[in-house]
Amino acid sequence: MSTDTEVELTDSFYMIIESLKRNGIQNIYGIPGIPVTALIRSWQADGGKFFACRHETNAAMAAGVAGYLTGVPGVCLTTPAPGFLNGLAGAANATTNGWPMILLSGAAQRRNTDLQQGAFEEMDQLNAARPHVKAAYRINHIRDIPIGITRAVRTAVSGRPGAVYVDLSHEMLTGTMPAEEAEKLLFTPVDLTPKQLPDPASIQRAADLLKGAKNPLILLGKGAAYAKIDNEIKALVEETGIPFLPMSMAKGLLPDNHPQCAGAVRSFVLPGADVVLIIGARLNWLLGNGQGATWGNQLKKFIQIDILPQEIDSNVPIAAPIVGDIASSVAALRTALKGASKAPAEWLSAISERVAQSREKLAPRLQVKTAPGMMNYQNSLGAIRGVLAKYPNTTLVNEGANALDNTRMIVDQYQPRRRIDSGTWGIMGIGMGACIGSAVVTGDPVVAVEGDSAFGFSGMDVETIVRYNLPVTICIMNNGGIYKGNEANAGGFAEPAPTAFTPGIRYDKMIDAFGGVGKNATTPEELATMLEDSIKSRKPTLINIVLDPDAGVESGRISGLNIERKKKK
Ligand code: ADP
Ligand code: TPW
Ligand code: MG
DSSP: OOTTOOOOEEEHHHHHHHHHHHTTOOEEEEOOOTTTHHHHHHHHHTTOEEEEOSSHHHHHHHHHHHHHHHSSOEEEEEOTTHHHHHHHHHHHHHHHHTOOEEEEEEOOOHHHHHTTOOOTTOOOHHHHHGGGSSEEEEEOSGGGHHHHHHHHHHHHHSSSOOEEEEEEOHHHHTOEEEHHHHHHHOOOOSOSSOOOOOOHHHHHHHHHHHHTOSSEEEEEOHHHHHTTOHHHHHHHHHHHTOOEEEOGGGTTSSOTTSTTBOGGGHHHHHHHOSEEEEESOOOSGGGGGGOGGGGTTOOOEEEEEESOGGGTTSSSOOSEEEESOHHHHHHHHHHHHTTOOOOOHHHHHHHHHHHHHHHHHHHHHTTOOOOTTOBOHHHHHHHHHHHHHHOTTOEEEEESSHHHHHHHHHSOOOSTTOEEESTTTTOSOOHHHHHHHHHHHHOSOEEEEEEHHHHHTTGGGHHHHHHTTOOEEEEEEESSBSSOSOOOOSSSSSOOOTTBOOTTOOTHHHHHHHTSEEEEEOSHHHHHHHHHHHHHHTOOEEEEEEBOTTOSOTTGGGGGGOOOOOSOO
């Protein structure tokens, strides 16, 4: 027996790359550094795409959004400790929103980490991640990579999607194994998102309830958008004649100008409905937790379709739960409702009348003239609305307070999954990451409408947008601060007010510095021209929209959640 026979070895990088590819992963978002730089180079050399961002939170936001839009988990790759923690913010956001993503992070040596001996970038990442993600796994051995990666992908996409953390331990990353054995371990998973059929009895119960309803309503959430059964949802709505109300990110699942859309009269239909069919939405704070004034202080008969059994009865009793995937459940419900009469015409006409009134009331406000540099939310968004109506395949990214609430109300959406916003948490900092993720996976134009404060959370990744030449237009609603730009300092001492920024900031000069196109819009007419030019050109562009510093109200439309000081000084 010869002892010097060379057995061909393979390494962990090969196993990670092959496993990701076999799970349908094509893009990774992240930032290089020890110990993953060479892994990234190998991924690129192998034909994988890597989007090198400027902050890991933005990379993770991009991955989460990519996961939401495609159903394939977006992957974010970070370096240990702070790099990982930055990425974790985006992973937590994906989990909260129910978006599939995977956060991969290099980690310091376990031997030193577990004894807290002070390794380079030492941190117990696995346990730090666990409360904020759907699952946290560590791969300790090169042999476990194929199973470990598939386990992460399957966990991210199954049931309610979410983020999965995978700790790439130093021990595993430095491992090698015989190449021939390695090939035998690699595999392509079968049926990553199997159907989850609803119980036929639950479908019948729901159908009976809907048939007896006087004022039925269909509530569409981003789960319904994620399910990608746009034609079936349209058929359900149109066959039943039931008005529908889209949650923010479900706008466009059916066009906002659809005759059955009640989006403009939410405060009429929620209290007025008697039976509400919820498809892929949670009765969380965004819906008054299913009770109280939002619903006319009356408990509704809810039918809820959700894949997660414990979502049922989470806030209020659900009269007819349907636990299953939305595709199977909507198909079964349509079958059960075949031949049923349409929703009462009086209910729909009462809604249409109010929608028309609301639109009539809004129209003149969208065209109000203001002095140059003194635009308000209505006329600036009126201009944006007009342009976007011509480019319905644009993805709208939207965050801020007034910038968020007014855009959601004013700008119509016409296509499914074309709106990404602050989401379930209502947070700032999704902006540039969401632009990158959606531009990469759709290839279509992206327009971000950003509060000037909101933009600041991810602003440096404008450079990434320029570097990858992504077709993104960033519109900064520049009122000079959080909610408003003209708050006086309260104490009379030389302390800036907490909500106000330096007056007159020219955000457009930021993108100039990076080599993109910067524009400064002082009137709605200028804004409309600049925006349309930018969408047509597909060049990375930033438009600084100069608003009246007095435009905006504290906390936007959720001021009721704010806490004022109780004690008089
Ligand atoms: P919104 O913010 O639009 O109200 P949420 O994120 O609160 O929506 O709710 C989405 C819901 O959709 C979640 O409860 C999730 O479990 C559910 N969901 C997501 N995908 C599916 C699916 N394919 N089938 C069934 N339910 C789903
Ligand atoms: C991660 C708190 C809510 S809204 C907002 C902040 C800081 C900014 C509002 O100002 P903006 O919009 O963007 O200029 P506008 O149009 O009203 O002037 N940190 C995080 N998330 C949240 N939600 C906050 C802070 C907040
Ligand atoms: Mg602002």
